[in-house]
Amino acid sequence: MSHGNNAAEQVLRSSGVDVRKCMRCGKCTATCPAFDEMEYHPHQFVYMVEKGEIDKLAASPSIYKCLSCFACVERCPRGVEPAKLVEAVRLAVIRKQGMNHLATDAIPALLDEEMPQQALVSALRKYSK
């Protein structure tokens, strides 16, 4: 691991999540609407952050597949809020110079006539800095 525990500490601080509260029930992953699209699922974010495996998560397309629907936040019986870990790992990546996931130049080709501003603003907030 190249950036070791500092990266894990940053993710914990930024997310405000206490990963030790997780009891491994998997309800977050069971309810996740992006399950099919994800390499690592919400419950794996929880225990991989706990183990300090931030590099694997940071390199995975999974961080761009979370829909921010708050289903895992709502339905976790222990209040762990896995979506906040996905967000914190994604931020740790896109805050770095040159690491934007969605470039503004790419947007015109993705548009259609009906797509609302809300879609673009959300996508830019989630994928770019």
Add this chain to the structure above:
Amino acid sequence: MKFSYYPGCTLKTKGKDLDRYGRLCAEALGVTLAELPDWQCCGAVYPMAKDEIATKLSAVRALASSRDEGTELVTLCSACHNVIKQVNHDMQTDADIALRVNNYLGLDTPYTGETTVLHYLEVLRDRVGFDAIKAAVKNPLTGRKIGAYYGCLLLRPGKVMRFDDPENPTILEDFIRAIGAEPVIYAMRNECCGGYIAVEDKGAAVKRSSAVLDNAAAKGADTLVTACPLCLYNLKKNGGRDDVAVVYFTELLAEALGVK
């Protein structure tokens, strides 16, 4: 009844109908929505990280401006509502975020979460009352089978939004009854449409939106109502069927009140 009103970016552009019918109906129901003069785009998604400050500022500006007007703040777009209510909660409960936001904004009076944020539907339910709406209906939508599509943002996280029971909501069904139609209950009414994933992974949005629409159709809905422009877009564009109409709830209200 007078409120500050935050329309948001999409209601000025692709989502004009949500705003236009919302204003017409408010007027018909004796509710004054005074648009905040200085609102900025809320950012459309709540910045979940504790160390995101700049992305929370526009919501706080709207909240502080509403406080200075001495009114409660009404939103209509589900996304704006989610962002502004969650940021308001941060300003009430997270001293570190509140300190850093206030240090940045330098308001005459620091903002600490004093404003009450209401969704338009909450105004209908809690201030006007569905009985009063029922009494004001001129063209009841009798015989229409309408599914409420809550999506995610009105309801979750339930502890912060305090909008309705996040797993068994009734506000939209009560609204549908008030305008004379029959509500259709279906399992996917509070599951995600795919949201912004539509921008870069259309296939994923198609899966989510068609699951919602197929479920509503199987339960006999002829129409779905939403308060979210992105849900409307996804269900219409990526839902894969045209036998279920998808409309803003304000449009149906306008139809029922005879102001459309």
